[in-house]
Amino acid sequence: MRITRQRQAILDVLHETRNHPTVDWIFEQVRGRLPQVSLATVYRNLHQLTAAGMIQELSVGGGVCRFDADTSVHYHVRCLKCGRIDDLDLPTEEALMEAAHPRTPFRLLSHHVEFLGLCPKCDEAGHARTERK
C-alpha cells in the first residue's frame, strides 16, 4: 500500500484523538490539512486501512461508522446524548469469553463491551435544565 499524503493525514488524525471519530469528523480534520481532499478518499482509505489491520472499525451502536487507531481489544463508553465515544481502559475480561463459549453454537472469535451513559458535559446540561425549571 502506498503512503500518500491523504493516507498519512488520515492516520495522523486518528492517532491524535481518543474519541473514536465518525467519518465526517475525520474528513473535516483532514480537510484542515489537505483542503482539496475528497470524502470518497477518506472512506476508501478508512476501509483499506481497516482491511490492512492498521486501524479498526468500531462495532458499536449508534448508526454511523467510527474508527479507532488502537487495534487492540478494548472497551468503550458511548454517550447516549451526544454520541461521543471514549476508550475505557478496563482489563479485557477473558472470563466473559470462557463463560459464553458453552452457551452458543457459534464459534466465538472476539467480543466487545460497550457501556452506555452520559458524558460529563451532557450529564451536567441535563441536571441544569431539570434544576432550573
Next chain:
Amino acid sequence: MRITRQRQAILDVLHETRNHPTVDWIFEQVRGRLPQVSLATVYRNLHQLTAAGMIQELSVGGGVCRFDADTSVHYHVRCLKCGRIDDLDLPTEEALMEAAHPRTPFRLLSHHVEFLGLCPKCDEAGHARTERK
C-alpha cells in the same frame, strides 16, 4: 397507542423469532400476513414501540437497525459473515459495571456485550471451502 393490525403483526413477528431481525426482514414477514403494508409503517411502528418500551432497538454493530422483543438487558452473538444475531443467555455481569465506574468520568447507565464469531452454518461453509480447495 392504538392496536392496529399492522402494529400487532409487527409485534407477532418479533415475538416469534430470536434472531433480532433487521427492518427489512421484519417487513418481508409482515408483508406475508398483510400484503399491502408499507415499509414506512414498519419503520414508524418499530420506533414507536421502542419509545413505548415494548421492544428494544439493538445497540449492535453491523450497520442496519435491529430490533428485539425481549426488553431485558442481555447479551448477543453476531456472525461476522452472515450478520445473524442471536441471544446469548449469559448472566448479566454486574461486576463489569462496578469495574468500569471508577475508570470513566461518564455516568454509566447500562452496558451491552456483543460477541463476534461465526454461526454454525457460516463456520461449516468456511471449512468446506478451505478443505476442498
Next chain:
DNA sequence: TTTGGTGCAAAGGCTTTGCAGAAAG
C-alpha cells in the same frame, strides 16, 4: 366523529462506485 395510523412517493443522510487525470514507487 375524532384522532391517530396508513400507504405512497418523494426527500434525506451516509456510503460506495465509475471514470479520467494525478502521483507514488
Next chain:
DNA sequence: CTTTCTGCAAAGCCTTTGCACCAAA
C-alpha cells in the same frame, strides 16, 4: 513508466417525512 490513488459526480442503500385517505376507539 506502471500501477495505484485521487477528486468529482453520480448512484445506491437505508431511513425519514409530507400528505391525503382510512380506521380504531
